[in-house]
Amino acid sequence: xxxxxxxxxxxxxxxQLLTRSKMFCSCPCIYIDSEPNTVVCPVCLALPGSLxxxxxxxxxFVIMTGLALNGEIASMAQFHRKxxxxxxxxxxxxxxxxDNPISLGGNLTINVNGHEKKIGITRVHLEEDVAKLQxxxxxxxxxxxxxxxxxxxxxxxxxxSEPDISSPEEAREYLLNLRSLLQYxxxxxGNMEDGSFRCDANISIRPKNSSDLFTRTEIKNMxxxxxxxxxxxxxxxxxVQVVEEGGKVVQETRGWSEERGITISQRSxxxxxxxxxxPEPDIPPIPIxxxxxxxxxxxxxxxxxxxxxxxxxxxxxxSYDAALLTSSKTMGxxxxxxxNAKEIEQDKIASKAKSISNWMxxxxxxxxxxxxxxITDLKITPSLLRQxxxxxxxxxxxxxxxKEVFEEMFISGSDPHEVANSRGLTQLNDKxxxxxxxxxxxxxxxxxxxxxxxxxxxxIKYLLGQVMxxxxxxxxxxxxxxxxxxxxxxxxxx
Amino acid sequence: MNIPKISKEEVxxxxxxxxxxLSPEDVSRLSSxxxxxxxxxxxxxxxxxxxxxxxxxxxSADGAMREDEPSKSLPVNKTLQNAPSVENDYFKVKAVLx
Numbered sequence: 001x002x003x004x005x006x007x008x009x010x011x012x013x014x015x016q017l018l019t020r021s022k023m024f025c026s027c028p029c030i031y032i033d034s035e036p037n038t039v040v041c042p043v044c045l046a047l048p049g050s051l052x053x054x055x056x057x058x059x060x061f062v063i064m065t066g067l068a069l070n071g072e073i074a075s076m077a078q079f080h081r082k083x084x085x086x087x088x089x090x091x092x093x094x095x096x097x098x099d100n101p102i103s104l105g106g107n108l109t110i111n112v113n114g115h116e117k118k119i120g121i122t123r124v125h126l127e128e129d130v131a132k133l134q135x136x137x138x139x140x141x142x143x144x145x146x147x148x149x150x151x152x153x154x155x156x157x158x159x160x161s162e163p164d165i166s167s168p169e170e171a172r173e174y175l176l177n178l179r180s181l182l183q184y185x186x187x188x189x190g191n192m193e194d195g196s197f198r199c200d201a202n203i204s205i206r207p208k209n210s211s212d213l214f215t216r217t218e219i220k221n222m223x224x225x226x227x228x229x230x231x232x233x234x235x236x237x238x239x240v241q242v243v244e245e246g247g248k249v250v251q252e253t254r255g256w257s258e259e260r261g262i263t264i265s266q267r268s269x270x271x272x273x274x275x276x277x278x279p280e281p282d283i284p285p286i287p288i289x290x291x292x293x294x295x296x297x298x299x300x301x302x303x304x305x306x307x308x309x310x311x312x313x314x315x316x317x318x319s320y321d322a323a324l325l326t327s328s329k330t331m332g333x334x335x336x337x338x339x340n341a342k343e344i345e346q347d348k349i350a351s352k353a354k355s356i357s358n359w360m361x362x363x364x365x366x367x368x369x370x371x372x373x374x375i376t377d378l379k380i381t382p383s384l385l386r387q388x389x390x391x392x393x394x395x396x397x398x399x400x401x402x403k404e405v406f407e408e409m410f411i412s413g414s415d416p417h418e419v420a421n422s423r424g425l426t427q428l429n430d431k432x433x434x435x436x437x438x439x440x441x442x443x444x445x446x447x448x449x450x451x452x453x454x455x456x457x458x459x460i461k462y463l464l465g466q467v468m469x470x471x472x473x474x475x476x477x478x479x480x481x482x483x484x485x486x487x488x489x490x491x492x493x494x
Numbered sequence: 495m496n497i498p499k500i501s502k503e504e505v506x507x508x509x510x511x512x513x514x515x516l517s518p519e520d521v522s523r524l525s526s527x528x529x530x531x532x533x534x535x536x537x538x539x540x541x542x543x544x545x546x547x548x549x550x551x552x553x554s555a556d557g558a559m560r561e562d563e564p565s566k567s568l569p570v571n572k573t574l575q576n577a578p579s580v581e582n583d584y585f586k587v588k589a590v591l592x
Binding site for chain 2: 287
Protein backbone atom coordinates (compact mmCIF):
# COMPACT_ATOMS: atom_id res chain seq x y z
CA UNK A 1 0.00 0.00 0.00
CA UNK A 2 2.86 2.36 0.79
CA UNK A 3 3.90 2.25 -2.85
CA UNK A 4 0.49 2.98 -4.28
CA UNK A 5 -0.88 5.83 -2.16
CA UNK A 6 0.38 8.79 -0.24
CA UNK A 7 -1.43 10.61 2.55
CA UNK A 8 -2.24 14.31 2.38
CA UNK A 9 -2.54 15.80 5.85
CA UNK A 10 -3.36 19.24 7.18
CA UNK A 11 -3.42 20.02 10.89
CA UNK A 12 -5.47 22.44 12.95
CA UNK A 13 -3.94 23.25 16.30
CA UNK A 14 -5.80 25.01 19.09
CA UNK A 15 -3.54 26.48 21.75
CA GLN A 16 -4.79 28.21 24.88
CA LEU A 17 -2.96 31.49 25.31
CA LEU A 18 -1.05 32.28 28.50
CA THR A 19 -2.97 35.41 29.37
CA ARG A 20 -3.95 36.11 32.95
CA SER A 21 -7.55 36.96 32.08
CA LYS A 22 -10.05 35.62 29.57
CA MET A 23 -10.46 36.67 25.95
CA PHE A 24 -13.48 38.95 26.29
CA CYS A 25 -13.86 39.48 30.04
CA SER A 26 -11.67 39.87 33.12
CA CYS A 27 -12.26 36.45 34.68
CA PRO A 28 -8.91 34.89 35.56
CA CYS A 29 -7.70 31.98 33.37
CA ILE A 30 -7.34 29.52 36.21
CA TYR A 31 -9.98 26.95 35.33
CA ILE A 32 -7.66 23.95 35.73
CA ASP A 33 -7.34 24.46 39.49
CA SER A 34 -10.81 25.87 40.14
CA GLU A 35 -14.06 24.49 41.50
CA PRO A 36 -16.83 24.31 38.88
CA ASN A 37 -18.41 27.60 37.81
CA THR A 38 -16.30 29.78 40.10
CA VAL A 39 -14.40 31.76 37.44
CA VAL A 40 -17.31 33.05 35.43
CA CYS A 41 -19.03 36.40 35.05
CA PRO A 42 -21.99 37.87 33.13
CA VAL A 43 -19.88 38.04 29.94
CA CYS A 44 -18.79 34.41 29.85
CA LEU A 45 -22.24 33.35 31.02
CA ALA A 46 -23.73 35.36 28.14
CA LEU A 47 -26.19 37.12 30.40
CA PRO A 48 -28.33 39.69 28.58
CA GLY A 49 -26.73 43.10 28.34
CA SER A 50 -23.17 41.95 28.84
CA LEU A 51 -20.61 43.02 26.28
CA UNK A 52 -17.28 41.43 25.26
CA UNK A 53 -14.09 43.53 25.27
CA UNK A 54 -11.00 42.20 23.52
CA UNK A 55 -7.94 41.27 25.59
CA UNK A 56 -5.04 43.19 24.00
CA UNK A 57 -2.42 40.70 25.21
CA UNK A 58 -4.16 37.85 23.39
CA UNK A 59 -4.08 39.82 20.13
CA UNK A 60 -0.38 40.51 20.70
CA PHE A 61 0.33 36.82 21.29
CA VAL A 62 -1.30 35.92 17.97
CA ILE A 63 0.62 38.67 16.15
CA MET A 64 3.88 37.36 17.67
CA THR A 65 3.03 33.80 16.60
CA GLY A 66 2.14 35.00 13.11
CA LEU A 67 5.47 36.81 12.83
CA ALA A 68 7.41 33.78 14.09
CA LEU A 69 5.67 31.67 11.43
CA ASN A 70 6.58 34.18 8.71
CA GLY A 71 2.95 35.12 8.23
CA GLU A 72 1.49 38.37 6.99
CA ILE A 73 -0.20 40.36 9.73
CA ALA A 74 -3.58 41.81 8.82
CA SER A 75 -4.02 45.56 9.07
CA MET A 76 -7.44 45.00 10.58
CA ALA A 77 -8.63 42.20 12.81
CA GLN A 78 -12.27 41.35 12.75
CA PHE A 79 -14.25 38.93 14.87
CA HIS A 80 -17.18 36.85 13.64
CA ARG A 81 -19.87 34.80 15.27
CA LYS A 82 -19.75 31.11 14.55
CA UNK A 83 -23.20 29.79 15.32
CA UNK A 84 -23.95 26.33 16.57
CA UNK A 85 -26.28 25.06 19.25
CA UNK A 86 -24.42 22.99 21.80
CA UNK A 87 -24.41 23.44 25.58
CA UNK A 88 -20.65 24.12 25.66
CA UNK A 89 -21.47 27.56 24.27
CA UNK A 90 -23.35 29.88 26.57
CA UNK A 91 -24.12 32.39 23.82
CA UNK A 92 -25.19 29.90 21.17
CA UNK A 93 -22.20 31.05 19.13
CA UNK A 94 -18.44 31.17 19.50
CA UNK A 95 -16.64 34.43 18.84
CA UNK A 96 -14.02 33.51 16.26
CA UNK A 97 -12.45 34.96 13.14
CA UNK A 98 -13.62 34.23 9.65
CA ASP A 99 -12.26 36.02 6.60
CA ASN A 100 -9.89 38.42 8.35
CA PRO A 101 -7.58 36.29 10.52
CA ILE A 102 -4.85 38.15 12.38
CA SER A 103 -2.11 36.33 10.45
CA LEU A 104 -2.28 34.92 6.94
CA GLY A 105 0.20 32.55 5.28
CA GLY A 106 3.69 31.63 6.42
CA ASN A 107 5.50 28.38 7.05
CA LEU A 108 7.18 26.19 9.64
CA THR A 109 10.31 24.18 8.88
CA ILE A 110 10.44 20.58 10.04
CA ASN A 111 13.23 18.04 9.87
CA VAL A 112 12.41 14.37 9.35
CA ASN A 113 15.24 11.86 8.97
CA GLY A 114 17.68 14.61 8.09
CA HIS A 115 15.43 16.11 5.40
CA GLU A 116 14.21 19.66 5.86
CA LYS A 117 10.72 20.50 4.70
CA LYS A 118 8.69 23.68 4.87
CA ILE A 119 5.08 23.14 5.92
CA GLY A 120 2.85 25.96 4.74
CA ILE A 121 0.71 27.81 7.27
CA THR A 122 -2.73 28.86 6.05
CA ARG A 123 -3.67 31.16 8.89
CA VAL A 124 -3.45 31.93 12.59
CA HIS A 125 -6.57 33.31 14.22
CA LEU A 126 -8.01 34.10 17.60
CA GLU A 127 -11.15 32.73 19.22
CA GLU A 128 -12.46 31.65 22.61
CA ASP A 129 -12.48 28.29 24.34
CA VAL A 130 -15.77 26.67 25.32
CA ALA A 131 -17.28 25.26 28.51
CA LYS A 132 -16.52 21.74 29.69
CA LEU A 133 -19.24 19.11 29.56
CA GLN A 134 -19.51 15.93 31.55
CA UNK A 135 -21.89 13.38 30.13
CA UNK A 136 -23.67 11.43 32.81
CA UNK A 137 -25.23 8.18 31.72
CA UNK A 138 -26.84 6.52 34.70
CA UNK A 139 -29.23 4.41 32.68
CA UNK A 140 -31.27 4.62 29.49
CA UNK A 141 -33.89 6.86 31.10
CA UNK A 142 -31.49 8.98 33.13
CA UNK A 143 -28.96 10.68 30.88
CA UNK A 144 -27.87 14.27 31.22
CA UNK A 145 -24.89 16.58 30.91
CA UNK A 146 -23.20 18.77 33.51
CA UNK A 147 -21.73 22.09 32.42
CA UNK A 148 -18.74 23.86 33.96
CA UNK A 149 -18.38 27.28 32.36
CA UNK A 150 -14.92 28.06 33.83
CA UNK A 151 -13.02 27.28 30.62
CA UNK A 152 -15.44 29.23 28.48
CA UNK A 153 -13.81 32.40 27.17
CA UNK A 154 -10.18 31.39 27.67
CA UNK A 155 -8.27 32.79 24.65
CA UNK A 156 -7.70 30.14 22.03
CA UNK A 157 -5.35 30.53 19.08
CA UNK A 158 -5.97 28.35 16.05
CA UNK A 159 -3.10 27.60 13.68
CA UNK A 160 -4.13 25.95 10.42
CA SER A 161 -1.53 24.27 8.22
CA GLU A 162 -1.67 23.70 4.50
CA PRO A 163 -2.16 20.05 3.49
CA ASP A 164 1.62 19.76 3.07
CA ILE A 165 2.15 16.96 5.58
CA SER A 166 2.70 13.54 4.05
CA SER A 167 3.24 11.11 6.92
CA PRO A 168 2.42 10.58 10.59
CA GLU A 169 6.13 11.26 11.31
CA GLU A 170 5.92 14.65 9.64
CA ALA A 171 2.70 15.42 11.53
CA ARG A 172 4.37 14.60 14.83
CA GLU A 173 7.43 16.68 13.97
CA TYR A 174 5.26 19.60 12.89
CA LEU A 175 3.37 19.52 16.19
CA LEU A 176 6.55 19.27 18.25
CA ASN A 177 8.11 22.20 16.39
CA LEU A 178 4.97 24.31 16.64
CA ARG A 179 4.69 23.58 20.34
CA SER A 180 8.34 24.43 20.90
CA LEU A 181 7.83 27.70 19.00
CA LEU A 182 4.84 28.68 21.16
CA GLN A 183 6.82 27.85 24.29
CA TYR A 184 9.75 29.95 23.13
CA UNK A 185 7.38 32.82 22.46
CA UNK A 186 5.86 32.33 25.91
CA UNK A 187 2.35 32.41 24.45
CA UNK A 188 1.20 28.90 25.46
CA UNK A 189 2.22 26.06 27.75
CA GLY A 190 1.81 23.69 24.81
CA ASN A 191 0.65 21.01 27.22
CA MET A 192 -1.30 18.39 25.29
CA GLU A 193 -2.23 16.23 28.26
CA ASP A 194 -4.18 18.95 30.06
CA GLY A 195 -5.78 20.15 26.82
CA SER A 196 -3.93 23.47 26.50
CA PHE A 197 -2.66 22.31 23.09
CA ARG A 198 -5.07 20.34 20.93
CA CYS A 199 -4.91 18.98 17.43
CA ASP A 200 -7.42 18.00 14.75
CA ALA A 201 -6.33 16.52 11.44
CA ASN A 202 -7.73 16.65 7.93
CA ILE A 203 -6.54 13.66 6.02
CA SER A 204 -7.01 12.07 2.62
CA ILE A 205 -5.01 9.74 0.43
CA ARG A 206 -4.15 9.93 -3.24
CA PRO A 207 -2.36 7.75 -5.75
CA LYS A 208 1.35 8.41 -5.43
CA ASN A 209 2.80 11.11 -7.69
CA SER A 210 -0.62 12.28 -8.73
CA SER A 211 -2.42 15.49 -8.01
CA ASP A 212 -5.78 13.75 -7.65
CA LEU A 213 -7.41 14.31 -4.32
CA PHE A 214 -9.72 11.81 -2.72
CA THR A 215 -12.29 12.83 -0.14
CA ARG A 216 -10.88 13.78 3.23
CA THR A 217 -11.99 13.02 6.73
CA GLU A 218 -11.47 15.07 9.86
CA ILE A 219 -9.99 13.31 12.87
CA LYS A 220 -10.66 14.61 16.37
CA ASN A 221 -10.01 13.61 19.94
CA MET A 222 -6.27 12.97 19.76
CA UNK A 223 -4.89 13.84 23.18
CA UNK A 224 -1.18 13.19 22.89
CA UNK A 225 1.58 13.26 20.30
CA UNK A 226 1.48 9.50 20.32
CA UNK A 227 -2.26 9.36 19.67
CA UNK A 228 -1.92 11.80 16.75
CA UNK A 229 0.67 9.45 15.26
CA UNK A 230 -1.40 6.33 15.86
CA UNK A 231 -4.67 7.89 14.70
CA UNK A 232 -3.16 9.08 11.41
CA UNK A 233 -1.48 5.74 10.83
CA UNK A 234 -4.80 3.98 11.40
CA UNK A 235 -6.81 6.39 9.26
CA UNK A 236 -4.40 6.08 6.32
CA UNK A 237 -4.71 2.31 6.31
CA UNK A 238 -8.49 2.53 6.71
CA UNK A 239 -8.85 4.87 3.73
CA VAL A 240 -6.53 2.73 1.61
CA GLN A 241 -8.65 -0.29 2.43
CA VAL A 242 -11.88 1.51 1.53
CA VAL A 243 -10.46 2.57 -1.84
CA GLU A 244 -8.84 -0.79 -2.54
CA GLU A 245 -12.15 -2.52 -1.95
CA GLY A 246 -13.69 -0.28 -4.59
CA GLY A 247 -15.45 1.99 -2.12
CA LYS A 248 -15.34 5.73 -1.62
CA VAL A 249 -14.15 7.60 1.44
CA VAL A 250 -17.02 9.58 2.92
CA GLN A 251 -16.42 13.14 4.05
CA GLU A 252 -17.09 13.06 7.77
CA THR A 253 -15.70 13.70 11.22
CA ARG A 254 -14.18 10.69 12.95
CA GLY A 255 -13.19 10.44 16.58
CA TRP A 256 -10.02 8.66 17.66
CA SER A 257 -10.54 5.99 20.30
CA GLU A 258 -7.32 5.56 22.24
CA GLU A 259 -8.49 2.34 23.89
CA ARG A 260 -9.64 0.63 20.70
CA GLY A 261 -6.93 2.10 18.46
CA ILE A 262 -9.41 3.04 15.73
CA THR A 263 -11.26 6.09 14.40
CA ILE A 264 -15.04 6.03 14.69
CA SER A 265 -17.52 7.89 12.51
CA GLN A 266 -19.29 10.75 14.26
CA ARG A 267 -21.53 11.34 11.30
CA SER A 268 -25.04 12.08 12.34
CA UNK A 269 -27.84 13.99 10.67
CA UNK A 270 -28.78 15.40 14.03
CA UNK A 271 -25.61 17.44 14.07
CA UNK A 272 -25.74 19.00 10.66
CA UNK A 273 -23.62 22.14 11.00
CA UNK A 274 -24.22 25.43 9.37
CA UNK A 275 -22.14 27.98 11.18
CA UNK A 276 -23.71 31.02 9.52
CA UNK A 277 -20.69 33.23 10.24
CA UNK A 278 -21.43 36.90 10.46
CA PRO A 279 -19.47 39.91 11.79
CA GLU A 280 -19.62 40.14 15.58
CA PRO A 281 -21.68 43.29 16.08
CA ASP A 282 -20.48 43.73 19.68
CA ILE A 283 -16.81 44.09 18.70
CA PRO A 284 -15.75 46.80 16.27
CA PRO A 285 -12.89 45.81 13.97
CA ILE A 286 -9.46 46.29 15.52
CA PRO A 287 -6.88 48.19 13.49
CA ILE A 288 -3.41 46.64 13.70
CA UNK A 289 -0.98 49.44 12.98
CA UNK A 290 2.42 48.61 11.55
CA UNK A 291 4.04 50.50 14.43
CA UNK A 292 2.51 48.00 16.86
CA UNK A 293 3.61 45.03 14.75
CA UNK A 294 7.16 46.40 14.38
CA UNK A 295 7.45 46.84 18.12
CA UNK A 296 6.33 43.26 18.74
CA UNK A 297 8.76 42.05 16.07
CA UNK A 298 11.64 43.84 17.78
CA UNK A 299 10.79 42.14 21.06
CA UNK A 300 10.46 38.61 19.68
CA UNK A 301 12.68 36.27 21.69
CA UNK A 302 15.32 34.12 20.05
CA UNK A 303 13.47 31.30 18.25
CA UNK A 304 14.43 27.60 18.17
CA UNK A 305 16.21 27.62 14.81
CA UNK A 306 18.31 30.67 15.66
CA UNK A 307 19.18 29.25 19.06
CA UNK A 308 20.25 25.93 17.54
CA UNK A 309 22.59 27.71 15.15
CA UNK A 310 24.02 29.83 17.93
CA UNK A 311 24.68 26.72 20.06
CA UNK A 312 26.60 25.24 17.15
CA UNK A 313 28.61 28.41 16.44
CA UNK A 314 29.30 29.70 19.93
CA UNK A 315 29.49 26.57 22.06
CA UNK A 316 30.88 24.48 19.17
CA UNK A 317 28.35 21.76 19.95
CA UNK A 318 27.61 19.01 17.42
CA SER A 319 24.34 19.74 15.59
CA TYR A 320 22.80 16.64 17.19
CA ASP A 321 23.42 18.02 20.69
CA ALA A 322 22.33 21.52 19.66
CA ALA A 323 19.04 20.23 18.22
CA LEU A 324 18.18 18.26 21.36
CA LEU A 325 19.20 21.04 23.74
CA THR A 326 17.04 23.59 21.89
CA SER A 327 14.06 21.26 21.37
CA SER A 328 12.39 22.98 24.29
CA LYS A 329 12.96 26.43 25.69
CA THR A 330 13.37 25.11 29.22
CA MET A 331 16.09 22.70 28.09
CA GLY A 332 18.03 25.43 26.26
CA UNK A 333 17.67 27.82 29.19
CA UNK A 334 18.85 25.15 31.61
CA UNK A 335 21.92 24.49 29.48
CA UNK A 336 22.87 28.15 29.26
CA UNK A 337 22.35 28.72 32.96
CA UNK A 338 24.59 25.75 33.73
CA UNK A 339 27.22 27.05 31.34
CA ASN A 340 27.25 30.54 32.80
CA ALA A 341 29.65 31.20 29.92
CA LYS A 342 30.61 34.69 31.08
CA GLU A 343 32.68 33.13 33.83
CA ILE A 344 34.54 30.74 31.56
CA GLU A 345 37.74 31.48 29.67
CA GLN A 346 37.12 31.58 25.93
CA ASP A 347 39.25 28.54 25.10
CA LYS A 348 37.47 26.38 27.68
CA ILE A 349 33.90 27.12 26.56
CA ALA A 350 33.66 24.33 23.99
CA SER A 351 34.90 21.58 26.29
CA LYS A 352 32.69 22.77 29.15
CA ALA A 353 29.70 22.91 26.81
CA LYS A 354 30.26 19.37 25.61
CA SER A 355 30.64 18.12 29.16
CA ILE A 356 27.38 19.76 30.33
CA SER A 357 25.62 18.62 27.17
CA ASN A 358 26.79 15.03 27.74
CA TRP A 359 25.46 14.93 31.30
CA MET A 360 22.18 16.60 30.30
CA UNK A 361 21.50 14.40 27.29
CA UNK A 362 22.92 11.28 28.93
CA UNK A 363 22.40 10.54 32.60
CA UNK A 364 20.01 13.42 33.25
CA UNK A 365 17.64 12.62 30.37
CA UNK A 366 17.84 8.92 31.21
CA UNK A 367 16.89 9.51 34.84
CA UNK A 368 14.14 11.96 33.88
CA UNK A 369 12.61 9.50 31.42
CA UNK A 370 12.79 6.66 33.92
CA UNK A 371 10.90 8.68 36.50
CA UNK A 372 8.62 10.37 33.95
CA UNK A 373 9.85 13.81 34.94
CA UNK A 374 10.14 17.06 33.08
CA ILE A 375 13.16 19.34 33.27
CA THR A 376 11.05 21.82 35.24
CA ASP A 377 10.64 19.18 38.01
CA LEU A 378 14.38 18.72 38.28
CA LYS A 379 16.01 19.02 41.70
CA ILE A 380 19.49 19.54 40.28
CA THR A 381 19.73 23.27 39.66
CA PRO A 382 21.82 24.53 36.73
CA SER A 383 24.38 25.86 39.19
CA LEU A 384 24.69 22.43 40.87
CA LEU A 385 25.16 20.73 37.51
CA ARG A 386 27.88 23.22 36.74
CA GLN A 387 29.65 22.56 40.06
CA UNK A 388 29.30 18.84 39.48
CA UNK A 389 30.98 18.98 36.08
CA UNK A 390 33.73 21.14 37.60
CA UNK A 391 34.38 18.38 40.15
CA UNK A 392 34.48 15.73 37.45
CA UNK A 393 36.84 17.75 35.27
CA UNK A 394 39.21 18.56 38.12
CA UNK A 395 39.43 14.86 38.92
CA UNK A 396 37.90 15.26 42.38
CA UNK A 397 35.30 12.67 41.49
CA UNK A 398 35.67 10.28 38.64
CA UNK A 399 34.26 7.32 36.76
CA UNK A 400 31.57 5.28 38.47
CA UNK A 401 31.73 7.57 41.52
CA UNK A 402 30.57 10.48 39.32
CA LYS A 403 27.49 8.56 38.23
CA GLU A 404 26.72 7.69 41.84
CA VAL A 405 27.03 11.33 42.93
CA PHE A 406 24.85 12.42 40.01
CA GLU A 407 22.10 9.97 40.91
CA GLU A 408 22.10 11.14 44.51
CA MET A 409 21.89 14.77 43.32
CA PHE A 410 19.01 13.81 41.04
CA ILE A 411 17.08 12.30 43.94
CA SER A 412 17.84 14.84 46.65
CA GLY A 413 19.05 17.96 44.87
CA SER A 414 22.06 18.01 47.20
CA ASP A 415 25.34 19.80 46.65
CA PRO A 416 27.80 17.56 44.75
CA HIS A 417 30.67 18.30 47.19
CA GLU A 418 28.55 17.18 50.11
CA VAL A 419 27.36 14.02 48.38
CA ALA A 420 30.87 13.06 47.36
CA ASN A 421 32.28 13.74 50.84
CA SER A 422 29.51 12.10 52.82
CA ARG A 423 29.65 8.99 50.69
CA GLY A 424 33.43 8.93 50.63
CA LEU A 425 33.46 9.21 46.89
CA THR A 426 35.97 11.99 46.42
CA GLN A 427 39.22 10.94 44.91
CA LEU A 428 42.04 10.76 47.42
CA ASN A 429 44.48 13.56 46.96
CA ASP A 430 46.25 13.18 50.32
CA LYS A 431 49.83 12.66 49.17
CA UNK A 432 51.14 11.02 52.36
CA UNK A 433 48.27 8.57 52.40
CA UNK A 434 48.81 7.64 48.77
CA UNK A 435 52.58 7.30 49.26
CA UNK A 436 51.93 4.90 52.11
CA UNK A 437 49.52 2.85 50.00
CA UNK A 438 52.03 2.68 47.13
CA UNK A 439 54.86 1.69 49.49
CA UNK A 440 52.71 -1.01 51.04
CA UNK A 441 51.83 -2.51 47.65
CA UNK A 442 55.46 -2.48 46.55
CA UNK A 443 56.53 -4.17 49.79
CA UNK A 444 53.93 -6.91 49.59
CA UNK A 445 54.16 -7.72 45.89
CA UNK A 446 57.79 -8.70 45.45
CA UNK A 447 57.12 -10.89 42.41
CA UNK A 448 55.45 -8.16 40.38
CA UNK A 449 58.09 -5.63 41.39
CA UNK A 450 60.86 -7.97 40.27
CA UNK A 451 59.04 -8.63 36.99
CA UNK A 452 58.85 -4.89 36.31
CA UNK A 453 62.51 -4.27 37.26
CA UNK A 454 63.37 -7.23 35.07
CA UNK A 455 61.84 -5.44 32.09
CA UNK A 456 58.23 -6.66 32.11
CA UNK A 457 56.51 -3.27 31.76
CA UNK A 458 52.98 -4.65 32.03
CA UNK A 459 53.60 -5.69 35.60
CA ILE A 460 52.89 -2.07 36.62
CA LYS A 461 49.26 -2.59 35.73
CA TYR A 462 48.96 -5.29 38.32
CA LEU A 463 50.57 -3.05 40.93
CA LEU A 464 48.27 -0.15 39.98
CA GLY A 465 45.30 -2.44 40.44
CA GLN A 466 46.52 -3.37 43.88
CA VAL A 467 46.84 0.29 44.93
CA MET A 468 43.32 1.02 43.65
CA UNK A 469 42.09 -1.91 45.72
CA UNK A 470 43.96 -0.58 48.74
CA UNK A 471 42.32 2.84 48.35
CA UNK A 472 38.90 1.36 47.51
CA UNK A 473 38.93 2.91 44.04
CA UNK A 474 39.19 6.47 45.25
CA UNK A 475 42.73 7.17 44.07
CA UNK A 476 43.38 8.97 40.82
CA UNK A 477 44.97 6.27 38.63
CA UNK A 478 47.17 8.76 36.77
CA UNK A 479 48.76 10.02 40.00
CA UNK A 480 49.28 6.48 41.30
CA UNK A 481 50.90 5.49 38.04
CA UNK A 482 53.41 8.33 38.38
CA UNK A 483 54.11 7.45 42.02
CA UNK A 484 54.63 3.81 41.16
CA UNK A 485 57.02 4.66 38.34
CA UNK A 486 59.11 6.88 40.63
CA UNK A 487 59.29 4.27 43.37
CA UNK A 488 60.14 1.47 40.95
CA UNK A 489 62.80 3.60 39.25
CA UNK A 490 64.47 4.06 42.66
CA UNK A 491 64.28 0.31 43.20
CA UNK A 492 65.96 -0.53 39.90
CA UNK A 493 68.73 2.03 40.59
CA UNK A 494 69.49 0.52 44.01
CA MET B 495 -40.35 39.51 -10.81
CA ASN B 496 -39.67 35.84 -10.66
CA ILE B 497 -38.25 35.47 -7.19
CA PRO B 498 -37.19 32.09 -5.81
CA LYS B 499 -39.16 31.29 -2.69
CA ILE B 500 -37.78 29.76 0.46
CA SER B 501 -38.72 26.13 0.09
CA LYS B 502 -40.15 23.91 2.78
CA GLU B 503 -36.93 21.89 2.75
CA GLU B 504 -34.93 25.02 3.49
CA VAL B 505 -37.22 25.89 6.38
CA UNK B 506 -36.85 22.37 7.76
CA UNK B 507 -33.09 22.63 7.52
CA UNK B 508 -33.02 25.98 9.30
CA UNK B 509 -35.27 24.52 11.99
CA UNK B 510 -32.89 21.59 12.41
CA UNK B 511 -29.85 23.85 12.69
CA UNK B 512 -31.61 26.02 15.28
CA UNK B 513 -33.12 23.02 17.06
CA UNK B 514 -36.66 24.23 16.52
CA UNK B 515 -39.53 21.81 16.55
CA LEU B 516 -41.96 22.86 13.78
CA SER B 517 -45.32 21.37 12.81
CA PRO B 518 -46.07 20.86 9.10
CA GLU B 519 -48.39 23.89 9.32
CA ASP B 520 -45.54 25.97 10.80
CA VAL B 521 -43.29 24.91 7.95
CA SER B 522 -45.62 26.02 5.18
CA ARG B 523 -46.53 29.24 7.00
CA LEU B 524 -42.86 30.10 7.57
CA SER B 525 -41.94 29.20 4.02
CA SER B 526 -44.20 31.94 2.73
CA UNK B 527 -43.44 34.42 5.56
CA UNK B 528 -39.68 34.10 5.18
CA UNK B 529 -40.01 34.47 1.43
CA UNK B 530 -41.92 37.69 1.95
CA UNK B 531 -39.29 39.02 4.33
CA UNK B 532 -36.57 38.29 1.77
CA UNK B 533 -38.61 40.06 -0.88
CA UNK B 534 -38.75 43.15 1.29
CA UNK B 535 -34.95 43.22 1.51
CA UNK B 536 -34.57 42.80 -2.25
CA UNK B 537 -35.34 46.48 -2.52
CA UNK B 538 -31.68 46.99 -1.59
CA UNK B 539 -30.71 45.38 -4.91
CA UNK B 540 -31.77 48.63 -6.57
CA UNK B 541 -29.11 50.69 -4.81
CA UNK B 542 -26.07 51.47 -6.92
CA UNK B 543 -23.10 50.44 -4.77
CA UNK B 544 -20.39 50.67 -7.42
CA UNK B 545 -17.45 52.66 -6.10
CA UNK B 546 -18.37 52.03 -2.45
CA UNK B 547 -16.05 49.95 -0.26
CA UNK B 548 -17.60 46.89 1.34
CA UNK B 549 -18.57 47.49 4.94
CA UNK B 550 -17.82 44.64 7.33
CA UNK B 551 -19.18 46.42 10.34
CA UNK B 552 -21.60 49.14 11.25
CA UNK B 553 -19.24 50.73 13.77
CA SER B 554 -15.94 52.27 12.72
CA ALA B 555 -12.81 50.55 13.93
CA ASP B 556 -11.78 52.17 17.18
CA GLY B 557 -9.43 49.47 18.45
CA ALA B 558 -10.88 49.55 21.95
CA MET B 559 -9.25 46.77 23.91
CA ARG B 560 -8.63 45.97 27.55
CA GLU B 561 -5.36 45.31 29.33
CA ASP B 562 -4.83 41.74 30.52
CA GLU B 563 -5.84 42.36 34.13
CA PRO B 564 -7.91 39.69 35.87
CA SER B 565 -10.62 40.73 38.27
CA LYS B 566 -13.15 39.02 40.50
CA SER B 567 -15.67 36.59 39.09
CA LEU B 568 -19.22 36.03 40.35
CA PRO B 569 -19.84 33.98 43.49
CA VAL B 570 -21.04 30.55 42.43
CA ASN B 571 -24.51 30.94 44.02
CA LYS B 572 -25.10 34.06 41.90
CA THR B 573 -23.87 32.25 38.80
CA LEU B 574 -26.30 29.38 39.31
CA GLN B 575 -29.15 31.53 40.64
CA ASN B 576 -31.30 31.41 37.49
CA ALA B 577 -30.34 27.95 36.31
CA PRO B 578 -33.40 25.72 35.77
CA SER B 579 -31.44 22.73 37.01
CA VAL B 580 -28.25 22.37 39.04
CA GLU B 581 -26.20 19.46 40.36
CA ASN B 582 -23.09 19.85 42.55
CA ASP B 583 -22.52 23.43 41.36
CA TYR B 584 -22.78 22.38 37.70
CA PHE B 585 -25.48 23.48 35.30
CA LYS B 586 -27.51 20.39 34.53
CA VAL B 587 -28.77 20.12 30.95
CA LYS B 588 -30.49 17.60 28.73
CA ALA B 589 -28.14 14.90 27.48
CA VAL B 590 -26.39 16.11 24.36
CA LEU B 591 -23.81 13.84 22.90
CA UNK B 592 -21.73 14.60 19.90
